[in-house]
């Protein structure tokens with residue numbers, strides 16, 4: 001397995017610092033980094049605004065569960081405390097594995113609750129789709145079609161206008 005699209009989100013503490021922790025955890029496997037967006041909380045929980053971004057990472061040696069393990073390692077480094085009672089609640093860092101591509105370029109599909117691929121809620125989330133199209137303008141989400149169509153007429157289309165690009169916050173910059 002070679003490539004993974006990873007979604008990063010933070011709405012507690014040093015939000016940009018936590019996203020950078022994720023970038024550092026994926027290290028040399030990172031091929032592309034999206035812009036950072038300030039996004040209103042998605043879901044029913046009242047909580048602070050998020051910073052969101054996505055990464056495209058490549059590692060010929062990594063299988064799907066390796067990407068999940070690295071995502072969990074990044075969350076741990078950012079001090080995330082899991083509250084099983086509060087789904088979709090606030091967190092220092094959330095790293096979701098949105099999609100994985102195998103060597104032959106085919107997307108990996110999985111219905112394992114531990115790692116469902118593609119991520120089952122990605123098509124509903126402008127905070128994933130909008131940064132994703134930054135780095136893969138012709139990207140597709142299996143079962144849901146092209147990112148361009150999802151962003152213009154899919155279930156997340158109405159939310160796109162609520163996202164605020166933050167060009168002043170760059171994941172890769174040390175400043």
Ligand SMILES: Nc1ncnc2c1ncn2[C@@H]1O[C@H](COP(=O)(O)OP(=O)(O)OP(=O)(O)O)[C@@H](O)[C@H]1O
Pocket residue numbers: 068087088089094095096097098112113114115116117118119120121
């Ligand atoms: N594609 C995936 N990426 C990340 N976690 C996944 C994926 N598919 C299933 N999971 C599982 O989902 C469980 C809950 O993850 P998490 O606490 O990050 O959920 P959440 O952030 O509240 O919700 P969401 O996954 O919708 O963002 C984890 O135990 C994880 O193993």
Ligand SMILES: Nc1nc2c(c(=O)[nH]1)N=C(CO)CN2
Pocket residue numbers: 008009010039040041042043050052087088089094127
């Ligand atoms: N805007 C935004 N909202 C969310 C996010 C996120 O990353 N960004 N993550 C959540 C966890 O499931 C719940 N809601």
